[in-house]
Amino acid sequence: MAAHNATHAPDHASDSVRDREIEAEQTHLDRVYRRLEEKIHEAEFLMDDAAKRGQVGTPGAYAERDAQVFQAGVHLHRLNSEYEDFLFGRIDLLLGKDGKKGPDGAFTSVEPADGAIENNRAEIAETLHIGRLGVLDADYSPLVIDWRAPAAAPFYRATPVAPGRVVRRRVIRSKGRKVLGVEDDLMRPEVTATLAGRELPAIGDGALMAALGRARSHTMRDIVASIQAEQDMVIRAPAASVTEVEGGPGTGKTAVALHRAAYLLYQDRRRYAGGILIVSPTPLLVAYTEGVLPSLGEEGQVAIRALGSLVEGAEATAYDSPAVARIKGSARMQKLLRKAARGALELAAPAASPDGTGPAAAADEDGQLSLEDLFAPPPDSGAAQETRRARRTRSRSPRPAAAAPARLRVVAFGGRIELDADELHAIRQSALGGTAPVNLLRPRARRLILDALWAKSGAARRYTDPELAAEAREGFDEDITTEHDFQEFLDSWWPELTPRGVLAAMADERLLGRWARRTLNQREVRQLARSLQRLDAHGHGPLSVHDVALLDELQLILGAPMRPARPREADPLDHLTGLEELTTYADRNGGGRRRRERLEEERTEYAHVIVDEAQDLTPMQWRMVGRRGRHATWTVVGDPAQSSWSDPDEAAVARDEALGTRPRRRFTLTVNYRNPAEIADLASRVLALAMPGMQSPKAVRSTGLEPRFALTFDGSGPAGDQALARATVAEAERLLGEVDGTVGVVVAMNRREQARSWLAPLGDRVVALGSLEAKGLEYDATLVVSPAEIADESPAGLRVLYVALTRATQQLTVLSAERDEPDASAVPDLLRD
Numbered sequence: 001m002a003a004h005n006a007t008h009a010p011d012h013a014s015d016s017v018r019d020r021e022i023e024a025e026q027t028h029l030d031r032v033y034r035r036l037e038e039k040i041h042e043a044e045f046l047m048d049d050a051a052k053r054g055q056v057g058t059p060g061a062y063a064e065r066d067a068q069v070f071q072a073g074v075h076l077h078r079l080n081s082e083y084e085d086f087l088f089g090r091i092d093l094l095l096g097k098d099g100k101k102g103p104d105g106a107f108t109s110v111e112p113a114d115g116a117i118e119n120n121r122a123e124i125a126e127t128l129h130i131g132r133l134g135v136l137d138a139d140y141s142p143l144v145i146d147w148r149a150p151a152a153a154p155f156y157r158a159t160p161v162a163p164g165r166v167v168r169r170r171v172i173r174s175k176g177r178k179v180l181g182v183e184d185d186l187m188r189p190e191v192t193a194t195l196a197g198r199e200l201p202a203i204g205d206g207a208l209m210a211a212l213g214r215a216r217s218h219t220m221r222d223i224v225a226s227i228q229a230e231q232d233m234v235i236r237a238p239a240a241s242v243t244e245v246e247g248g249p250g251t252g253k254t255a256v257a258l259h260r261a262a263y264l265l266y267q268d269r270r271r272y273a274g275g276i277l278i279v280s281p282t283p284l285l286v287a288y289t290e291g292v293l294p295s296l297g298e299e300g301q302v303a304i305r306a307l308g309s310l311v312e313g314a315e316a317t318a319y320d321s322p323a324v325a326r327i328k329g330s331a332r333m334q335k336l337l338r339k340a341a342r343g344a345l346e347l348a349a350p351a352a353s354p355d356g357t358g359p360a361a362a363a364d365e366d367g368q369l370s371l372e373d374l375f376a377p378p379p380d381s382g383a384a385q386e387t388r389r390a391r392r393t394r395s396r397s398p399r400p401a402a403a404a405p406a407r408l409r410v411v412a413f414g415g416r417i418e419l420d421a422d423e424l425h426a427i428r429q430s431a432l433g434g435t436a437p438v439n440l441l442r443p444r445a446r447r448l449i450l451d452a453l454w455a456k457s458g459a460a461r462r463y464t465d466p467e468l469a470a471e472a473r474e475g476f477d478e479d480i481t482t483e484h485d486f487q488e489f490l491d492s493w494w495p496e497l498t499p500r501g502v503l504a505a506m507a508d509e510r511l512l513g514r515w516a517r518r519t520l521n522q523r524e525v526r527q528l529a530r531s532l533q534r535l536d537a538h539g540h541g542p543l544s545v546h547d548v549a550l551l552d553e554l555q556l557i558l559g560a561p562m563r564p565a566r567p568r569e570a571d572p573l574d575h576l577t578g579l580e581e582l583t584t585y586a587d588r589n590g591g592g593r594r595r596r597e598r599l600e601e602e603r604t605e606y607a608h609v610i611v612d613e614a615q616d617l618t619p620m621q622w623r624m625v626g627r628r629g630r631h632a633t634w635t636v637v638g639d640p641a642q643s644s645w646s647d648p649d650e651a652a653v654a655r656d657e658a659l660g661t662r663p664r665r666r667f668t669l670t671v672n673y674r675n676p677a678e679i680a681d682l683a684s685r686v687l688a689l690a691m692p693g694m695q696s697p698k699a700v701r702s703t704g705l706e707p708r709f710a711l712t713f714d715g716s717g718p719a720g721d722q723a724l725a726r727a728t729v730a731e732a733e734r735l736l737g738e739v740d741g742t743v744g745v746v747v748a749m750n751r752r753e754q755a756r757s758w759l760a761p762l763g764d765r766v767v768a769l770g771s772l773e774a775k776g777l778e779y780d781a782t783l784v785v786s787p788a789e790i791a792d793e794s795p796a797g798l799r800v801l802y803v804a805l806t807r808a809t810q811q812l813t814v815l816s817a818e819r820d821e822p823d824a825s826a827v828p829d830l831l832r833d
């Protein structure tokens with residue numbers, strides 16, 4: 001940890017020295033902006049020039065134009081982006097061991113030259129400014145080093161214990177083009193260093209503390225100016241294989257994951273043109289974090305998706321009870337879904353003509369084969385009535401109706417050939433024997449039907465010459481299969497199943513019971529079927545986050561529908577870069593967003609997958625995420641102590657399967673940057689219950705403000721609810737007065753809606769959250785309502801409570817009701833020492 005361990009020089013520098021230092025940084029920033037303006041003009045000129053070349057219209061001119069447009073687009077996008085603090089850091093360095101310079105114009109040596117320090121005095125040999133992007137002066141000297149460049153690493157890694165060449169690290173605070181302040185950390189406080197004959201001053205109390213003390217808003221800030229050494233190790237870890245990061249609440253796992261995405265793109269833009277996927281547990285966390293990457297200069301190549309939005313066209317909006325979530329997330333679902341997909345085929349109604357009489361006979365030209373009343377059961381048969389009923393039901397409601405098995409009848413070679421229900425059933429079973437996706441087995445089933453009809457026709461016996469027999473068979477097949485009615489039969493008998501359709505079919509408790517015979521017990525069948533009844537017959541309706549993983553699994557089991565693949569739009573720049581950065585140019589010309597959205601739609605696999613809050617993925621979700629990174633490298637961040645999944649062993653197996661046998665690199669983050677020590681200490685009591693023996697991360701600061709304990713005491717029922725509402729609102733109001741930023745109120749999941757309505761009048765600085773929604777988020781102040789209610793919600797309830805208690809950056813109140821068994825000081829049983 002750099003700043004944490006650094007000696008913060010007490011702020012003895014006089015105001016005039018501070019002003020002089022700010023002015024010096026202002027002069028540098030002005031120079032940077034002048035250079036940026038020159039670059040913007042250059043880029044605009046290139047764009048104009050490119051447009052003119054485009055009018056010439058020869059292939060060579062087009063290629064040249066495209067290359068120029070790309071370059072210019074990249075520049076313009078980056079330079080036009082408004083950054084609050086484009087330039088945020090500076091390091092003053094001793095002379096290096098060797099005099100080599102890297103591509104960014106900085107000296108590469110990490111260690112100081114012998115004799116760089118003599119009698120604790122030294123001369124600063126190099127000053128580097130660090131910013132969101134690199135900028136070179138016209139003479140190629142570095143005006144700003146990109147924060148991800150190797151030359152910037154000492155800014156994050158230097159500590160007083162291992163300072164390398166760094167004497168002073170400075171964080172520069174600016175807004176727009178104005179420098180507002182500087183904060184210094186001395187890495188060699190014992191050394192008196194001079195720069196251009198003047199002693200190097202140290203100003204401020206340290207940048208990290210300044211950053212941590214800021215009020216929180218509804219969006220996360222990047223930490224680019226104050227990344228700590230242990231975090232930097234993760235961010236800059238090699239991309240290959242799997243990087244696993246564990247750390248307690250507030251250790252910066254999410255921040256590190258986001259910065260790592262930006263770092264990887266910087267390192268190897270070509271490789272990550274395949275896209276980086278960041279998987280987040282909730283849409284709330286996506287909304288909270290998605291501004292960070294643009295602030296780091298990266299957009300377009302990184303998709304941040306909530307677990308409930310990973311499947312195209314599906315968006316989870318509903319919540320399952322913990323019991324149902326446990327069923328849907330479990331690996332047992334694989335087997336059940338395979339059965340359901342096969343079972344759903346049986347539900348298809350046969351295609352009879354509406355009046356049951358079927359199509360008229362169709363005589364073929366050579367008189368060998370005619371098709372007659374092809375697929376209909378006899379009009380008066382029970383099966384026909386059943387079929388008609390089924391069709392009526394189907395037109396009212398497309399849920400696949402249970403129907404009598406059809407028989408298939410053709411007239412060929414002057415006689416009738418018929419496959420009865422049992423024979424069709426046997427054919428279906430035989431086609432399903434393989435493991436191929438159900439929708440893709442249809443051609444095989446079709447072939448088996450034709451084989452059976454051919455065998456029954458006895459025609460094969462009439463041909464001694466195999467060539468003639470093959471020819472006859474070919475004609476036979478063609479005649480049958482080109483018949484519209486045959487195709488209709490096939491559509492009904494082996495319909496194309498959709499994941500949503502199968503999920504909807506599982507809402508039928510009786511059918512589900514059949515399919516789940518060896519997988520779920522009766523109670524589980526009932527719970528699962530009921531939870532799916534909120535979907536309509538097409539499977540449309542409010543999906544839960546766990547339903548989305550089931551849809552993805554079903555997509556695999558069923559296979560892609562058989563329609564012609566949409567040709568990928570040729571991108572003239574693919575051969576140059578494969579980058580979407582072009583969209584920055586195309587955006588300006590209107591078509592970029594559409595194109596990017598389309599490409600994203602088509603993209604189901606990524607070059608790098610980052611999983612945030614990995615401890616929460618269920619086995620089925622690991623399978624879903626794993627499919628998106630089969631050839632990817634991975635970064636997986638999480639904290640087992642915050643897991644809301646009840647069976648960690650089962651999830652670990654699924655995680656191992658998703659990550660495969662790739663070698664793993666492990667890191668642990670140990671410092672809590674979010675919670676003051678007072679809040680972290682209280683939370684650690686729950687950690688001791690939830691995961692005995694697990695270490696809490698060390699809080700980096702303390703505020704002197706102990707958590708508050710409040711009570712509501714009106715028993716249960718509506719009166720109790722009203723009392724709880726009053727107490728919650730009163731405390732939320734009090735906290736609003738205490739902090740400048742946001743207040744999060746965490747309640748048990750089943751009180752979510754209630755709490756939202758209680759708190760709505762307080763405005764948007766207050767957010768009501770169900771316990772599971774609090775994951776990853778943070779607020780200046782947090783109110784946790786009834787810890788016992790949250791802890792009792794599920795087998796993982798204590799860990800969920802631990803999450804709730806670790807969301808506050810400044811103040812925490814715990815509100816207890818009777819069931820919390822509070823003591824005389826209102827401390828609930830679960831939080832007593």
Ligand SMILES: Nc1ncnc2c1ncn2[C@@H]1O[C@H](COP(=O)(O)OP(=O)(O)OP(=O)(O)O)[C@@H](O)[C@H]1O
Nearest residue numbers: 223226227228249250251252253254255673674776
């Ligand atoms: N080096 C840093 N400099 C400044 N702020 C930091 C630093 N590291 C982390 N933070 C801040 O600490 C807070 C917690 O970070 P983050 O949300 O990434 O932690 P986390 O480990 O993902 O937490 P949780 O497991 O509770 O979700 C954020 O506000 C983040 O900006």
